[in-house]
Amino acid sequence: MYSQSIQKLIKIFTKFPTIGPRIASRFVFYLLKLSKEEIDELINSISTLKEKVKLCSFCFKSFEGEGELCEICQNPQRDKTLLCIIEKETDLIPIEKTQKYQGRYFILGGNIGKLKQEDIEKLRIKELKERVKDVKEVIIATNATTEGEATALYLERILKPLNIKITRLGRGLPVGGELEYADEETLGSAFEGRK
Amino acid sequence: MYSQSIQKLIKIFTKFPTIGPRIASRFVFYLLKLSKEEIDELINSISTLKEKVKLCSFCFKSFEGEGELCEICQNPQRDKTLLCIIEKETDLIPIEKTQKYQGRYFILGGNIGKLKQEDIEKLRIKELKERVKDVKEVIIATNATTEGEATALYLERILKPLNIKITRLGRGLPVGGELEYADEETLGSAFEGRK
Amino acid sequence: MYSQSIQKLIKIFTKFPTIGPRIASRFVFYLLKLSKEEIDELINSISTLKEKVKLCSFCFKSFEGEGELCEICQNPQRDKTLLCIIEKETDLIPIEKTQKYQGRYFILGGNIGKLKQEDIEKLRIKELKERVKDVKEVIIATNATTEGEATALYLERILKPLNIKITRLGRGLPVGGELEYADEETLGSAFEGRK
């Protein structure tokens, strides 16, 4: 129904995370209404993104500016003996917001749902082994999902021979949680982790 | 937290329809993972969109190709004595899919929630008055929302003096609808429109 | 975990429409907190329900009071030449609220999802055939669901030989409905039923 250029762009937007064909077509009609200046601004922002944004050579977080290290890894006040392993960059923001963690991060680059060799190879395991050399505590902060749990178990197996303290995030009732609706595992962890 | 270029692109994506900051940031990290070729394809598709896509000089539907008219308005088999007024282009697809309508369309360009002068001025009222000259029936196919209803009433007032047959879409129970959960107005329309 | 009497009552409440075990157990603890007077009121209301409530001998609606007919069938102002067939008694209230219908009702007693003989036998088909004798128009007001549609088709087949005008509720966009989200059948009906 839609013309060729519109269909092509709908197809591209449909690959964006969470976007289906209906929203993708609304994106295209939104773009058709934008001014020349707004289109140029969008195109410019997309095309310079990869030029300007670098990945930190220590933690693999994105950053801009001079040097090899991101603003967290450069910060002399962050505790270099602590390393928090997270699955992906968007997990870093909520941790920073808690203001309970003053160490550095390591972005693993994914998780391993089913211990498939090809999934494991996508993770930055080799780099992780190098980063933990002078570290006293590694905090495995993967999600509490099945995939995150499998990844955490895999990391524990890899890091155990290196004789570093390995911890994992506490499990329990989240804020607003009710006992009546809690699953057994969460509630069991809440009992074990009482204090 | 995110670097400047990332923040700027998040801000731009947040203006896209239905997109909030969380999904916007996922878009940016998705783009960071794309290859140079994929980024170029996206940029190219966006930048040529407005060059290639024209608006039909009769109905204002988007189209590509030769001439001034879209493929529907050009089609000699479409009944030129019927005109269906819709709020926006995305409303055209579901009507075409019904295969119950063989006339032409007119895309009004919006709706008027509160009869504000500035909202009315955004609609293509002047063009509509010209388009209905040789038309026998105008079907007002605005949404059944408050805004769509207000727009329909406004159009009826404008078109009535021109002595054309004016119809509106039938109201009633939608497919899957249950009487127990139907509102009074819908069910009342369903009774009046029984056949 | 719960004691025997509690478990038994939970089991009974779980058979109530829409009630699962969690809500059923909340019902029991709610009852345990009620006063003797409140429990007696509940028990009294349940036990006299079937004694006091009769089914109308014409339409099968529940009613209390003298005579064989409910307050609608007794009402001399209701048009006896119109008969509206509904699946169940709770469908009657929303129709009455529209104030668009002044005839009488007939409660069919269910619907037939798959034309099974045992489902058909539960419906009041024999009674329906008697009720339509002096009627000019029968309005089949089954739900717009698959089951309601199948029931309507079955009723049409049964009533057609009797030479009565048979109508069905109009289909179309419900109040608040948007074209973009309407299914093809609903929108097709809305086009056919335009006026």
Add this chain to the structure above:
Amino acid sequence: MYSQSIQKLIKIFTKFPTIGPRIASRFVFYLLKLSKEEIDELINSISTLKEKVKLCSFCFKSFEGEGELCEICQNPQRDKTLLCIIEKETDLIPIEKTQKYQGRYFILGGNIGKLKQEDIEKLRIKELKERVKDVKEVIIATNATTEGEATALYLERILKPLNIKITRLGRGLPVGGELEYADEETLGSAFEGRK
């Protein structure tokens, strides 16, 4: 619209937890369809409920049978030096299911949203003070909601002078929880409670 007896029973059912008028009316029509035997079974179960079910003289849990104590408080294998305070009886089942707790319970009888004197008076505070006399650890297992938190703080203030160890359930990510969607407080607790 509905007759008097039906309306009265709808009104009574509307007071049941989570039940609105629509479901309440479905309950009544469900009851109208039940057999005499089923109605009698329901009435019998309700009327004997309060006779048969007793509240444990120690923990206030409901139970049936001989004696003053429920099956948990009677059980010699439960650790009498541990006491878990819960808001209401339905919170006990999920804790038992975890099989991580071998002590006894105390059902507080509610929570205090706003420290109102009348709310506090409904709680079994006096009884609680008596129950903790020979206890070594009191586990406050109120919900992680605002009301549960307020109640926990109130209990801590009351129990502190008695020189008993007071603990609370661990907070953190629940099973299935993702960092990206966790609130700051939950994630902060997860970091503090890492192990």
